[in-house]
Amino acid sequence: MIEKIFLLGNPNVGKSVVFSRLTGVHVISSNYPGTTVEVSKGYLTIGEEKIEVIDLPGTYSLEPTSKAEEVVVSLLKEYPKDKSVVINILDATNLERNLFLTLQLIEEGFSVIVCLNMCDDAMHRGVHIDVEELEKLLGVPVISTCAVTGVGIKLLKERIKEAHPNPKNKLTHEARWQEIGKVVETVQRLTHRHHTLREILEDASLKPLSGILISCVIVYVSFKIVRFLGELLINKIFDPLFLDIYQPVLERLSITLGQKGFIHHLLIGELINGKIDFKQSLGILTTAPYIEFAMVLPYVVSFYLILSLLEDIGYLPRLAILLDNLLHRLGLHGYAIIPVLLGFGCNVPGILSTRVLESKRERFIASTLISIGVPCVPLQAMIFGLLGSFGGFYVGGVYLVLFSVVIIIGFILNRLLPGYSPELLIEIPPYRFPPLLILAKKLYFRIKGFLMEAVPIVLLGVAAINILLYYRLFNFVTGVFAPLVQGLFGLPKEAVVALVIGFLRKDVAVGMLAPLGLSAKQLFIAATLLAISFPCIATFVVLLKELGLKYFINAVLVMIAVSIVVGSMLNFVILR
Amino acid sequence: MRKISLIKIRENLKAKVLEISGGRILQHKMMSMGIYPGREITKLSHFALRGPVAVRVGRSVLALGHGVAAKIIVEIE
Numbered sequence: 001m002i003e004k005i006f007l008l009g010n011p012n013v014g015k016s017v018v019f020s021r022l023t024g025v026h027v028i029s030s031n032y033p034g035t036t037v038e039v040s041k042g043y044l045t046i047g048e049e050k051i052e053v054i055d056l057p058g059t060y061s062l063e064p065t066s067k068a069e070e071v072v073v074s075l076l077k078e079y080p081k082d083k084s085v086v087i088n089i090l091d092a093t094n095l096e097r098n099l100f101l102t103l104q105l106i107e108e109g110f111s112v113i114v115c116l117n118m119c120d121d122a123m124h125r126g127v128h129i130d131v132e133e134l135e136k137l138l139g140v141p142v143i144s145t146c147a148v149t150g151v152g153i154k155l156l157k158e159r160i161k162e163a164h165p166n167p168k169n170k171l172t173h174e175a176r177w178q179e180i181g182k183v184v185e186t187v188q189r190l191t192h193r194h195h196t197l198r199e200i201l202e203d204a205s206l207k208p209l210s211g212i213l214i215s216c217v218i219v220y221v222s223f224k225i226v227r228f229l230g231e232l233l234i235n236k237i238f239d240p241l242f243l244d245i246y247q248p249v250l251e252r253l254s255i256t257l258g259q260k261g262f263i264h265h266l267l268i269g270e271l272i273n274g275k276i277d278f279k280q281s282l283g284i285l286t287t288a289p290y291i292e293f294a295m296v297l298p299y300v301v302s303f304y305l306i307l308s309l310l311e312d313i314g315y316l317p318r319l320a321i322l323l324d325n326l327l328h329r330l331g332l333h334g335y336a337i338i339p340v341l342l343g344f345g346c347n348v349p350g351i352l353s354t355r356v357l358e359s360k361r362e363r364f365i366a367s368t369l370i371s372i373g374v375p376c377v378p379l380q381a382m383i384f385g386l387l388g389s390f391g392g393f394y395v396g397g398v399y400l401v402l403f404s405v406v407i408i409i410g411f412i413l414n415r416l417l418p419g420y421s422p423e424l425l426i427e428i429p430p431y432r433f434p435p436l437l438i439l440a441k442k443l444y445f446r447i448k449g450f451l452m453e454a455v456p457i458v459l460l461g462v463a464a465i466n467i468l469l470y471y472r473l474f475n476f477v478t479g480v481f482a483p484l485v486q487g488l489f490g491l492p493k494e495a496v497v498a499l500v501i502g503f504l505r506k507d508v509a510v511g512m513l514a515p516l517g518l519s520a521k522q523l524f525i526a527a528t529l530l531a532i533s534f535p536c537i538a539t540f541v542v543l544l545k546e547l548g549l550k551y552f553i554n555a556v557l558v559m560i561a562v563s564i565v566v567g568s569m570l571n572f573v574i575l576r
Numbered sequence: 577m578r579k580i581s582l583i584k585i586r587e588n589l590k591a592k593v594l595e596i597s598g599g600r601i602l603q604h605k606m607m608s609m610g611i612y613p614g615r616e617i618t619k620l621s622h623f624a625l626r627g628p629v630a631v632r633v634g635r636s637v638l639a640l641g642h643g644v645a646a647k648i649i650v651e652i653e
Binding site: 095324 | 601604605606607608609610612613614615620621622623624625626627628630633634635636637638639640641642643644
């Protein structure tokens with residue numbers, strides 16, 4: 001009787017894609033090691049039985065060397081072996097390295113079924129594997145699949161029940177590699193092929209000179225496309241929709257409500273020169289949907305389109321090798337660029353993915369730097385929206401300040417914290433070209449995730465602010481913080497409300513700055529402070545969960561100190 | 577035959593791993609990723625200023641921090 005099926009394999013062999021195929025549950029998959037840092041569960045029905053399927057982060061062996069691997073091994077070992085099946089997923093293009101874990105699993109007495117994934121890619125690269133012979137040598141079922149297209153998944157489901165323990169003598173690591181050598185020798189045949197353009201590009205992105213050149217081009221082009229697509233969506237779709245179709249409806253509603261009173265204040269907000277202004281009115285039906293749909297959503301779409309594409313092609317780990325040197329000075333190693341890039345979308349997945357880093361020290365530094373210096377898409381969209389009209393100098397300035405803060409804080413933390421950080425040790429995946437359908441699906445789930453998270457908070461947030469403003473309940477808070485904000489940062493005391501609201505969601509907070517009529521300098525300082533001071537509440541919760549209370553308090557202290565220092569420096573020294 | 581650290585050899589050179597002169601955890605991690613004594617590896621690139629090193633091991637490419645690469649002792653012709 002099988003009660004659980006574990007999906008196990010080396011990092012980046014396509015476990016999550018197989019998981020989605022087996023259970024119909026969508027999980028994010030990409031082409032780099034460490035995409036999955038959390039355990040996902042789903043169900044597979046075989047005949048009458050409903051069996052739980054568990055997608056695990058990748059691991060190279062059964063002796064863990066990172067937090068993600070620890071989770072895997074403890075989950076696997078605490079469950080009775082006779083009630084579980086391990087689907088061991090292998091990358092067929094890299095049979096030799098993958099077999100190390102396979103042999104370990106068989107030796108330990110797990111009921112193993114081998115899923116030889118990425119068979120199409122193996123063919124392209126001239127790797128031919130004799131599946132029947134491999135099955136005979138290993139003594140467990142072997143099925144070749146291509147999970148992205150679904151080939152072989154049906155057969156895999158049919159043969160799950162054939163998995164049975166076939167324990168062998170435990171080998172030393174050296175002996176195991178010798179054994180693997182013999183197996184590979186027998187079952188694998190390589191046809192010699194000329195270097196393809198893909199392989200030339202793969203190598204070029206790893207060399208210092210060509211690698212840096214390629215990365216500059218990719219980063220520049222990505223940035224341009226994100227902006228272009230975002231602006232296109234705003235100007236051609238969302239702005240016309242709001243201004244031409246939605247606004248007349250609201251104007252009529254406003255007149256019906258008598259243009260004043262509590263309900264009007266709550267739904268429509270303030271009229272600016274007798275008209276509704278989507279950026280300044282601050283009502284549940286006006287500014288709240290406009291911020292989310294017409295200012296932030298377009299950039300969420302364009303950002304995740306480009307990020308997903310780069311993820312699936314397999315470019316991101318190449319940035320790790322280019323940035324290793326710099327990040328090393330900050331107490332991190334090159335692979336920390338992955339959480340940072342995810343953090344530019346939203347800090348929450350960014351901080352979660354710091355689990356790819358080995359030590360607590362690294363994860364503390366990375367999480368703190370992300371929550372201070374990496375602005376998420378909603379925040380960036382609002383910074384562009386607010387400061388863009390004053391010229392690129394101000395927008396660029398915010399980024400420059402954030403970048404400098406990250407470098408300085410990282411450098412200081414690396415000096416102050418005891419211990420040292422481990423070195424870079426990762427696998428660089430080959431380039432792959434994902435089927436467009438898979439890419440579209442991932443984009444859809446990310447956008448859906450954003451909307452589900454953002455829309456309720458924004459609506460409730462704006463409602464709460466309106467009620468508090470209407471009854472003047474903010475006066476106490478503004479009163480307490482006014483000396484700090486006015487004296488040190490040069491901001492009007494109304495800005496306190498925005499900074500406090502930033503705790504809820506960054507985009508709403510920046511939206512609250514718009515009606516204050518701030519000068520360019522004040523907006524610059526306020527936007528920067530919103531970025532570097534506390535992250536939003538969702539990030540806070542994840543930060544506490546990932547770091548534990550002690551490190552969390554340290555992170556918060558760093559945030560407070562940095563905000564005060566940077567805010568007053570900008571006010572008194574840099575921008576005069 | 578010469579015993580030499582991986583960081584000391586030229587790019588695009590093939591070499592045979594002799595030993596990993598690090599702690600048990602590092603040796604173990606390397607081992608499970610396919611770098612073990614007797615394995616032939618090719619150095620692909622090396623970044624300046626004590627930067628990382630990329631090597632080809634079998635059919636995979638690994639990126640190693642400078643400190644890790646320094647601990648891999650190889651043998652060249």
